[in-house]
Amino acid sequence: xxxxxxxxxxxxxxxxxxxxxxxxxxxxxxxxxxxxxxxxxxxxxxxxxxxxxxxxxxxxxxxxxxxxxxxxxxxxxxxxxxxxxxxxxxxxxxxxxxxxxxxxxxxxxxxxxxxxxxxxxxxxxxxxxxxxxxxxxxxxxxxxxxxxx
Amino acid sequence: xxxxxxxxxxxxxxxxxxxxxxxxxxxxxxxxxxxxxxxxxxxxxxxxxxxxxxxxxxxxxxxxxxxxxxxxxxxxxxxxxxxxxxxxxxxxxxxxxxxxxxxxxxxxxxxxxxxxxxxxxxxxxxxxxxxxxxxxxxxxxxxxxxxxxxxxxxxxxxxxxxxxxxxxxxxxxxxxxxxxxxxxxxxxxxxxxxxxxxxxxxxxxxxxxxxxxxxxxxxxxxxxxxxxxxxxxxxxxxxxxxxxxxxxxxxxxxxxxxxxxxxxxxxxxxxxxxxxxxxxxxxxxxxxxx
Numbered sequence: 001x002x003x004x005x006x007x008x009x010x011x012x013x014x015x016x017x018x019x020x021x022x023x024x025x026x027x028x029x030x031x032x033x034x035x036x037x038x039x040x041x042x043x044x045x046x047x048x049x050x051x052x053x054x055x056x057x058x059x060x061x062x063x064x065x066x067x068x069x070x071x072x073x074x075x076x077x078x079x080x081x082x083x084x085x086x087x088x089x090x091x092x093x094x095x096x097x098x099x100x101x102x103x104x105x106x107x108x109x110x111x112x113x114x115x116x117x118x119x120x121x122x123x124x125x126x127x128x129x130x131x132x133x134x135x136x137x138x139x140x141x142x143x144x145x146x147x148x149x
Numbered sequence: 150x151x152x153x154x155x156x157x158x159x160x161x162x163x164x165x166x167x168x169x170x171x172x173x174x175x176x177x178x179x180x181x182x183x184x185x186x187x188x189x190x191x192x193x194x195x196x197x198x199x200x201x202x203x204x205x206x207x208x209x210x211x212x213x214x215x216x217x218x219x220x221x222x223x224x225x226x227x228x229x230x231x232x233x234x235x236x237x238x239x240x241x242x243x244x245x246x247x248x249x250x251x252x253x254x255x256x257x258x259x260x261x262x263x264x265x266x267x268x269x270x271x272x273x274x275x276x277x278x279x280x281x282x283x284x285x286x287x288x289x290x291x292x293x294x295x296x297x298x299x300x301x302x303x304x305x306x307x308x309x310x311x312x313x314x315x316x317x318x319x320x321x322x323x324x325x326x327x328x329x330x331x332x333x334x335x336x337x338x339x340x341x342x343x344x345x346x347x348x349x350x351x352x353x354x355x356x357x358x359x360x361x362x363x364x365x366x367x368x369x370x371x372x373x374x375x376x377x378x379x380x381x382x383x384x385x386x387x388x389x390x391x392x393x394x395x396x397x398x399x400x401x402x403x404x405x406x407x408x409x410x411x412x413x414x415x416x417x418x419x420x421x422x423x424x425x426x427x428x429x430x431x432x433x434x435x436x437x438x439x
Contacts, residue, residue, distance in 0.1 A: 018204075
Protein backbone atom coordinates (compact mmCIF):
# COMPACT_ATOMS: atom_id res chain seq x y z
CA UNK A 1 0.00 0.00 0.00
CA UNK A 2 1.04 3.60 -0.43
CA UNK A 3 1.38 4.93 3.04
CA UNK A 4 1.06 8.65 3.69
CA UNK A 5 2.63 9.76 6.94
CA UNK A 6 3.71 13.14 8.17
CA UNK A 7 7.09 12.47 9.72
CA UNK A 8 8.85 15.23 11.66
CA UNK A 9 6.76 17.85 9.87
CA UNK A 10 7.22 16.52 6.33
CA UNK A 11 4.61 14.56 4.39
CA UNK A 12 6.16 11.30 3.18
CA UNK A 13 4.77 8.64 0.87
CA UNK A 14 6.10 5.14 1.28
CA UNK A 15 5.26 1.95 -0.54
CA UNK A 16 4.97 -0.47 2.39
CA UNK A 17 3.29 -3.73 3.29
CA UNK A 18 0.27 -2.97 5.53
CA UNK A 19 1.61 -5.29 8.24
CA UNK A 20 5.16 -3.89 8.10
CA UNK A 21 6.21 -2.50 11.44
CA UNK A 22 6.27 1.29 11.69
CA UNK A 23 9.76 0.79 13.14
CA UNK A 24 10.99 -0.76 9.87
CA UNK A 25 9.24 1.85 7.73
CA UNK A 26 11.02 4.58 9.68
CA UNK A 27 14.44 2.94 9.70
CA UNK A 28 14.57 1.19 6.36
CA UNK A 29 12.29 3.14 4.04
CA UNK A 30 12.80 6.60 5.49
CA UNK A 31 16.39 6.12 6.71
CA UNK A 32 15.48 7.50 10.14
CA UNK A 33 17.80 5.22 12.09
CA UNK A 34 17.66 7.26 15.29
CA UNK A 35 14.75 5.06 16.38
CA UNK A 36 16.27 1.81 17.64
CA UNK A 37 15.08 -1.76 17.82
CA UNK A 38 15.67 -3.46 21.15
CA UNK A 39 13.38 -6.36 21.98
CA UNK A 40 10.92 -6.06 19.11
CA UNK A 41 8.05 -6.98 21.41
CA UNK A 42 7.04 -3.85 23.27
CA UNK A 43 9.05 -4.54 26.42
CA UNK A 44 12.04 -2.22 26.15
CA UNK A 45 10.88 1.07 24.65
CA UNK A 46 13.96 1.58 22.43
CA UNK A 47 11.65 2.11 19.44
CA UNK A 48 9.45 4.73 21.15
CA UNK A 49 8.11 7.46 18.87
CA UNK A 50 5.11 9.78 19.02
CA UNK A 51 2.16 8.78 16.87
CA UNK A 52 -0.44 11.54 16.62
CA UNK A 53 1.09 13.00 19.76
CA UNK A 54 0.98 9.80 21.84
CA UNK A 55 3.99 7.74 22.85
CA UNK A 56 3.98 4.32 21.16
CA UNK A 57 6.29 1.36 20.61
CA UNK A 58 6.87 1.59 16.86
CA UNK A 59 7.65 -2.14 16.75
CA UNK A 60 4.01 -2.83 17.69
CA UNK A 61 2.37 -0.51 15.17
CA UNK A 62 1.54 -2.06 11.82
CA UNK A 63 2.04 0.38 8.94
CA UNK A 64 -1.67 0.26 8.09
CA UNK A 65 -2.39 1.94 11.44
CA UNK A 66 0.07 4.74 10.75
CA UNK A 67 -1.51 5.70 7.44
CA UNK A 68 -2.58 9.34 7.57
CA UNK A 69 -0.92 9.84 10.96
CA UNK A 70 1.64 12.29 12.24
CA UNK A 71 4.86 10.78 13.56
CA UNK A 72 7.63 12.41 15.51
CA UNK A 73 10.95 10.63 15.95
CA UNK A 74 14.11 11.57 17.80
CA UNK A 75 15.32 13.25 14.59
CA UNK A 76 12.42 15.69 14.83
CA UNK A 77 13.10 16.87 18.36
CA UNK A 78 15.80 19.46 17.70
CA UNK A 79 14.63 22.62 16.01
CA UNK A 80 16.50 25.31 14.06
CA UNK A 81 19.76 23.51 14.62
CA UNK A 82 19.30 23.61 18.40
CA UNK A 83 18.96 20.52 20.52
CA UNK A 84 15.83 19.96 22.60
CA UNK A 85 16.32 20.75 26.27
CA UNK A 86 16.07 17.05 27.12
CA UNK A 87 18.86 16.21 24.67
CA UNK A 88 21.05 18.89 26.29
CA UNK A 89 20.37 17.56 29.78
CA UNK A 90 20.95 13.92 28.82
CA UNK A 91 24.39 15.01 27.56
CA UNK A 92 25.19 17.16 30.58
CA UNK A 93 24.03 14.69 33.21
CA UNK A 94 25.49 11.56 31.62
CA UNK A 95 22.01 10.20 30.84
CA UNK A 96 23.35 8.40 27.78
CA UNK A 97 25.99 5.70 27.75
CA UNK A 98 25.92 3.13 24.94
CA UNK A 99 23.08 5.10 23.35
CA UNK A 100 20.69 2.37 22.26
CA UNK A 101 17.98 3.24 24.76
CA UNK A 102 18.59 6.99 24.58
CA UNK A 103 16.26 7.97 21.69
CA UNK A 104 13.41 6.04 23.31
CA UNK A 105 14.19 7.44 26.76
CA UNK A 106 14.16 10.96 25.38
CA UNK A 107 10.91 10.45 23.45
CA UNK A 108 9.25 8.99 26.57
CA UNK A 109 10.58 11.93 28.61
CA UNK A 110 9.34 14.41 25.99
CA UNK A 111 5.92 12.76 26.08
CA UNK A 112 5.89 13.03 29.88
CA UNK A 113 6.92 16.71 29.91
CA UNK A 114 4.33 17.51 27.25
CA UNK A 115 1.62 16.21 29.60
CA UNK A 116 3.11 17.47 32.84
CA UNK A 117 5.53 20.37 33.06
CA UNK A 118 6.94 19.50 36.47
CA UNK A 119 6.57 15.76 37.06
CA UNK A 120 7.58 14.50 40.50
CA UNK A 121 9.95 11.58 41.06
CA UNK A 122 7.19 8.95 40.97
CA UNK A 123 5.74 10.40 37.79
CA UNK A 124 9.16 10.41 36.10
CA UNK A 125 9.66 6.77 37.07
CA UNK A 126 6.23 5.82 35.79
CA UNK A 127 6.71 7.81 32.58
CA UNK A 128 9.94 5.93 31.85
CA UNK A 129 8.85 2.54 33.21
CA UNK A 130 8.46 1.13 29.70
CA UNK A 131 12.03 2.01 28.72
CA UNK A 132 14.89 -0.25 29.69
CA UNK A 133 18.53 0.78 30.03
CA UNK A 134 21.32 -1.74 30.64
CA UNK A 135 24.12 0.81 31.22
CA UNK A 136 23.22 3.74 33.42
CA UNK A 137 21.32 2.17 36.29
CA UNK A 138 18.69 4.85 35.55
CA UNK A 139 19.86 7.35 38.19
CA UNK A 140 21.45 9.68 35.64
CA UNK A 141 18.51 9.33 33.28
CA UNK A 142 16.12 10.44 36.01
CA UNK A 143 18.52 13.27 36.85
CA UNK A 144 18.50 14.37 33.20
CA UNK A 145 14.71 14.54 33.18
CA UNK A 146 14.65 16.36 36.52
CA UNK A 147 17.00 19.03 35.22
CA UNK A 148 15.03 19.42 31.99
CA UNK A 149 11.66 19.97 33.66
CA UNK B 150 12.07 -15.78 13.72
CA UNK B 151 9.91 -12.89 12.61
CA UNK B 152 6.89 -13.51 10.42
CA UNK B 153 7.15 -13.42 6.64
CA UNK B 154 5.21 -10.36 5.42
CA UNK B 155 3.79 -11.82 2.18
CA UNK B 156 1.92 -14.38 4.34
CA UNK B 157 -0.31 -11.56 5.56
CA UNK B 158 -2.99 -9.40 4.05
CA UNK B 159 -4.53 -6.43 5.77
CA UNK B 160 -7.06 -3.75 4.98
CA UNK B 161 -8.78 -1.01 6.93
CA UNK B 162 -12.52 -1.05 7.44
CA UNK B 163 -14.16 2.18 6.26
CA UNK B 164 -16.78 2.15 8.99
CA UNK B 165 -18.52 -0.34 11.30
CA UNK B 166 -20.95 -1.44 8.60
CA UNK B 167 -18.08 -2.19 6.23
CA UNK B 168 -16.22 -4.09 8.95
CA UNK B 169 -19.24 -6.28 9.74
CA UNK B 170 -19.80 -6.94 6.04
CA UNK B 171 -16.24 -8.16 5.62
CA UNK B 172 -16.49 -10.37 8.72
CA UNK B 173 -19.84 -11.89 7.70
CA UNK B 174 -18.80 -12.29 4.04
CA UNK B 175 -15.95 -14.62 4.91
CA UNK B 176 -16.48 -15.67 8.54
CA UNK B 177 -13.36 -16.80 10.30
CA UNK B 178 -11.04 -15.69 7.51
CA UNK B 179 -10.58 -12.16 8.78
CA UNK B 180 -9.28 -11.32 12.22
CA UNK B 181 -9.82 -7.86 13.68
CA UNK B 182 -6.79 -5.73 14.44
CA UNK B 183 -7.47 -3.18 17.21
CA UNK B 184 -4.57 -1.83 19.27
CA UNK B 185 -2.30 -4.59 17.87
CA UNK B 186 -0.21 -4.70 21.07
CA UNK B 187 -0.68 -8.45 21.41
CA UNK B 188 -0.89 -9.48 17.76
CA UNK B 189 2.33 -7.65 16.86
CA UNK B 190 4.18 -9.47 19.64
CA UNK B 191 3.10 -12.78 18.08
CA UNK B 192 4.05 -11.35 14.69
CA UNK B 193 7.56 -10.53 15.92
CA UNK B 194 7.92 -14.08 17.22
CA UNK B 195 6.71 -15.59 13.95
CA UNK B 196 3.67 -17.00 15.74
CA UNK B 197 0.89 -14.84 14.34
CA UNK B 198 -1.33 -17.08 12.22
CA UNK B 199 -0.92 -16.18 8.57
CA UNK B 200 -4.00 -14.79 6.87
CA UNK B 201 -6.14 -11.70 6.68
CA UNK B 202 -6.35 -8.92 9.21
CA UNK B 203 -9.02 -6.26 9.29
CA UNK B 204 -7.86 -3.00 10.79
CA UNK B 205 -10.68 -1.56 12.89
CA UNK B 206 -8.65 0.91 14.92
CA UNK B 207 -10.05 3.91 13.06
CA UNK B 208 -13.73 3.07 13.65
CA UNK B 209 -15.38 6.00 15.40
CA UNK B 210 -18.43 3.86 16.27
CA UNK B 211 -16.24 1.87 18.66
CA UNK B 212 -14.71 4.77 20.54
CA UNK B 213 -15.45 6.85 23.57
CA UNK B 214 -16.70 6.55 27.14
CA UNK B 215 -20.35 7.44 27.73
CA UNK B 216 -21.99 8.00 31.11
CA UNK B 217 -25.74 7.66 31.68
CA UNK B 218 -27.77 7.41 34.87
CA UNK B 219 -27.51 3.61 34.92
CA UNK B 220 -24.34 2.72 33.04
CA UNK B 221 -20.84 3.72 32.09
CA UNK B 222 -20.25 2.45 28.55
CA UNK B 223 -16.85 2.05 27.00
CA UNK B 224 -16.44 1.71 23.25
CA UNK B 225 -14.39 -1.39 22.43
CA UNK B 226 -11.51 0.77 21.22
CA UNK B 227 -11.23 2.72 24.47
CA UNK B 228 -7.55 2.71 25.41
CA UNK B 229 -6.05 2.06 28.84
CA UNK B 230 -4.89 5.68 28.84
CA UNK B 231 -8.48 6.85 28.41
CA UNK B 232 -9.70 4.46 31.12
CA UNK B 233 -7.11 5.33 33.79
CA UNK B 234 -7.80 9.04 33.56
CA UNK B 235 -11.61 8.98 33.44
CA UNK B 236 -13.11 10.70 36.46
CA UNK B 237 -16.32 8.63 36.77
CA UNK B 238 -14.44 5.34 36.31
CA UNK B 239 -11.89 6.42 38.90
CA UNK B 240 -14.63 7.11 41.39
CA UNK B 241 -17.01 4.22 40.78
CA UNK B 242 -14.88 1.51 39.15
CA UNK B 243 -11.40 2.08 40.57
CA UNK B 244 -10.25 -1.52 40.01
CA UNK B 245 -10.61 -1.04 36.26
CA UNK B 246 -8.49 2.13 36.42
CA UNK B 247 -5.91 0.31 38.55
CA UNK B 248 -5.80 -2.50 35.97
CA UNK B 249 -5.33 0.04 33.16
CA UNK B 250 -2.51 1.78 35.07
CA UNK B 251 -0.71 -1.51 35.63
CA UNK B 252 -1.05 -2.87 32.10
CA UNK B 253 2.26 -2.57 30.24
CA UNK B 254 3.59 0.97 30.47
CA UNK B 255 2.58 4.31 28.93
CA UNK B 256 3.28 3.36 25.29
CA UNK B 257 1.22 0.16 25.57
CA UNK B 258 -1.55 1.96 27.44
CA UNK B 259 -1.79 4.46 24.58
CA UNK B 260 -2.47 1.69 22.04
CA UNK B 261 -4.05 -1.25 23.87
CA UNK B 262 -7.86 -1.35 23.98
CA UNK B 263 -10.43 -2.80 26.36
CA UNK B 264 -12.16 -4.70 23.54
CA UNK B 265 -8.85 -6.12 22.38
CA UNK B 266 -7.98 -7.18 25.91
CA UNK B 267 -11.28 -9.08 26.15
CA UNK B 268 -11.18 -10.69 22.69
CA UNK B 269 -7.52 -11.64 23.00
CA UNK B 270 -8.78 -13.79 25.88
CA UNK B 271 -5.51 -14.14 27.74
CA UNK B 272 -6.09 -15.65 31.19
CA UNK B 273 -3.32 -13.32 32.39
CA UNK B 274 -5.02 -10.11 31.22
CA UNK B 275 -5.37 -7.44 33.90
CA UNK B 276 -8.72 -5.82 33.13
CA UNK B 277 -11.03 -8.91 33.00
CA UNK B 278 -10.99 -9.54 36.78
CA UNK B 279 -12.03 -5.90 37.27
CA UNK B 280 -14.80 -6.24 34.68
CA UNK B 281 -16.05 -9.39 36.42
CA UNK B 282 -16.49 -7.81 39.84
CA UNK B 283 -18.34 -4.90 38.25
CA UNK B 284 -20.88 -7.15 36.43
CA UNK B 285 -19.78 -5.91 33.00
CA UNK B 286 -21.88 -6.65 29.94
CA UNK B 287 -20.51 -6.95 26.44
CA UNK B 288 -22.26 -5.76 23.29
CA UNK B 289 -21.55 -7.98 20.31
CA UNK B 290 -22.49 -6.78 16.83
CA UNK B 291 -22.66 -8.50 13.49
CA UNK B 292 -24.37 -7.71 10.21
CA UNK B 293 -27.35 -9.65 11.63
CA UNK B 294 -27.79 -7.38 14.62
CA UNK B 295 -26.55 -6.71 18.12
CA UNK B 296 -26.78 -8.61 21.40
CA UNK B 297 -25.72 -7.98 24.98
CA UNK B 298 -24.08 -10.81 26.89
CA UNK B 299 -22.93 -10.85 30.51
CA UNK B 300 -19.15 -10.81 30.75
CA UNK B 301 -19.40 -13.56 33.37
CA UNK B 302 -19.81 -16.52 31.04
CA UNK B 303 -18.16 -14.80 28.05
CA UNK B 304 -15.03 -16.96 28.32
CA UNK B 305 -15.92 -20.64 27.94
CA UNK B 306 -12.48 -22.24 28.13
CA UNK B 307 -8.90 -21.24 27.37
CA UNK B 308 -9.18 -18.76 24.44
CA UNK B 309 -12.74 -19.93 23.73
CA UNK B 310 -15.50 -17.33 23.81
CA UNK B 311 -19.22 -17.00 23.16
CA UNK B 312 -18.37 -14.51 20.39
CA UNK B 313 -18.82 -15.72 16.80
CA UNK B 314 -16.22 -15.07 14.07
CA UNK B 315 -18.61 -12.66 12.30
CA UNK B 316 -19.04 -10.59 15.45
CA UNK B 317 -17.16 -7.64 16.87
CA UNK B 318 -17.24 -6.28 20.39
CA UNK B 319 -18.85 -2.86 20.10
CA UNK B 320 -18.94 -1.83 23.73
CA UNK B 321 -18.55 -2.82 27.35
CA UNK B 322 -20.95 -1.40 29.90
CA UNK B 323 -20.73 -1.28 33.66
CA UNK B 324 -23.91 -0.91 35.73
CA UNK B 325 -23.62 1.95 38.24
CA UNK B 326 -24.43 0.93 41.81
CA UNK B 327 -25.79 3.12 44.54
CA UNK B 328 -24.31 1.03 47.37
CA UNK B 329 -20.90 1.97 48.63
CA UNK B 330 -18.28 -0.75 48.30
CA UNK B 331 -14.65 -0.91 49.33
CA UNK B 332 -12.59 -1.79 46.24
CA UNK B 333 -9.35 -3.74 46.15
CA UNK B 334 -7.11 -4.52 43.18
CA UNK B 335 -3.68 -6.08 43.24
CA UNK B 336 -1.46 -7.35 40.47
CA UNK B 337 1.65 -9.36 41.23
CA UNK B 338 4.26 -9.49 38.50
CA UNK B 339 8.03 -9.53 38.27
CA UNK B 340 8.12 -5.74 38.41
CA UNK B 341 5.57 -3.00 38.81
CA UNK B 342 5.51 -1.92 35.18
CA UNK B 343 5.54 -3.89 31.95
CA UNK B 344 5.25 -7.30 33.59
CA UNK B 345 2.59 -9.87 32.84
CA UNK B 346 0.74 -10.97 35.96
CA UNK B 347 1.66 -14.01 37.98
CA UNK B 348 -1.48 -13.39 40.00
CA UNK B 349 -4.06 -10.67 39.51
CA UNK B 350 -6.82 -10.09 42.08
CA UNK B 351 -9.85 -7.83 41.92
CA UNK B 352 -12.37 -7.59 44.73
CA UNK B 353 -15.01 -5.39 46.22
CA UNK B 354 -16.91 -5.75 49.46
CA UNK B 355 -19.54 -4.02 51.52
CA UNK B 356 -19.61 -4.25 55.30
CA UNK B 357 -22.59 -4.29 57.62
CA UNK B 358 -23.21 -0.96 59.32
CA UNK B 359 -21.45 -1.87 62.54
CA UNK B 360 -18.79 -3.72 60.85
CA UNK B 361 -17.87 -7.38 61.49
CA UNK B 362 -19.56 -9.06 58.54
CA UNK B 363 -19.66 -8.57 54.79
CA UNK B 364 -23.12 -7.91 53.35
CA UNK B 365 -21.79 -8.53 49.88
CA UNK B 366 -18.44 -9.41 48.30
CA UNK B 367 -17.15 -9.96 44.78
CA UNK B 368 -13.89 -11.65 43.87
CA UNK B 369 -12.33 -12.32 40.47
CA UNK B 370 -8.81 -13.38 39.58
CA UNK B 371 -6.47 -13.60 36.62
CA UNK B 372 -3.44 -15.81 35.81
CA UNK B 373 -4.56 -18.60 38.14
CA UNK B 374 -7.10 -20.40 35.92
CA UNK B 375 -7.56 -21.05 32.16
CA UNK B 376 -9.96 -18.08 31.99
CA UNK B 377 -10.52 -14.91 34.03
CA UNK B 378 -12.39 -16.38 36.99
CA UNK B 379 -15.15 -15.10 39.21
CA UNK B 380 -14.91 -16.94 42.57
CA UNK B 381 -18.51 -17.49 43.65
CA UNK B 382 -17.82 -20.19 46.24
CA UNK B 383 -15.16 -18.08 47.90
CA UNK B 384 -17.53 -15.12 48.01
CA UNK B 385 -20.17 -17.26 49.71
CA UNK B 386 -17.60 -18.34 52.29
CA UNK B 387 -17.00 -14.77 53.50
CA UNK B 388 -20.42 -13.13 53.21
CA UNK B 389 -22.69 -12.90 56.30
CA UNK B 390 -20.14 -14.52 58.61
CA UNK B 391 -18.10 -13.18 61.46
CA UNK B 392 -14.70 -12.61 59.94
CA UNK B 393 -12.69 -14.49 62.54
CA UNK B 394 -9.51 -16.49 61.97
CA UNK B 395 -11.37 -19.76 61.46
CA UNK B 396 -13.74 -18.35 58.82
CA UNK B 397 -10.87 -16.66 56.98
CA UNK B 398 -8.73 -19.81 57.01
CA UNK B 399 -11.64 -21.87 55.71
CA UNK B 400 -12.40 -19.31 52.99
CA UNK B 401 -8.76 -19.33 51.92
CA UNK B 402 -8.96 -23.11 51.57
CA UNK B 403 -12.08 -22.83 49.41
CA UNK B 404 -10.44 -20.08 47.32
CA UNK B 405 -7.42 -22.30 46.65
CA UNK B 406 -9.76 -25.09 45.55
CA UNK B 407 -11.60 -22.74 43.23
CA UNK B 408 -8.51 -21.54 41.36
CA UNK B 409 -6.23 -23.83 39.34
CA UNK B 410 -2.79 -22.25 38.98
CA UNK B 411 -0.18 -23.93 36.79
CA UNK B 412 3.59 -23.92 36.24
CA UNK B 413 4.56 -21.88 33.19
CA UNK B 414 7.29 -19.49 32.03
CA UNK B 415 6.14 -16.72 34.34
CA UNK B 416 5.75 -18.53 37.62
CA UNK B 417 5.04 -21.79 39.38
CA UNK B 418 1.84 -23.37 40.63
CA UNK B 419 3.06 -23.30 44.24
CA UNK B 420 4.16 -19.66 44.15
CA UNK B 421 0.91 -18.58 42.54
CA UNK B 422 -1.20 -20.50 45.08
CA UNK B 423 0.74 -19.08 48.04
CA UNK B 424 0.59 -15.51 46.77
CA UNK B 425 -3.06 -15.74 45.67
CA UNK B 426 -3.98 -16.96 49.18
CA UNK B 427 -2.04 -14.13 50.80
CA UNK B 428 -3.59 -11.49 48.57
CA UNK B 429 -7.02 -12.94 49.30
CA UNK B 430 -6.42 -12.42 53.04
CA UNK B 431 -5.06 -8.95 52.37
CA UNK B 432 -8.31 -8.20 50.52
CA UNK B 433 -10.39 -9.25 53.52
CA UNK B 434 -8.25 -7.34 55.98
CA UNK B 435 -8.25 -4.13 53.97
CA UNK B 436 -11.88 -4.07 52.92
CA UNK B 437 -13.12 -5.14 56.38
CA UNK B 438 -10.68 -2.84 58.15
CA UNK B 439 -9.41 -5.67 60.38
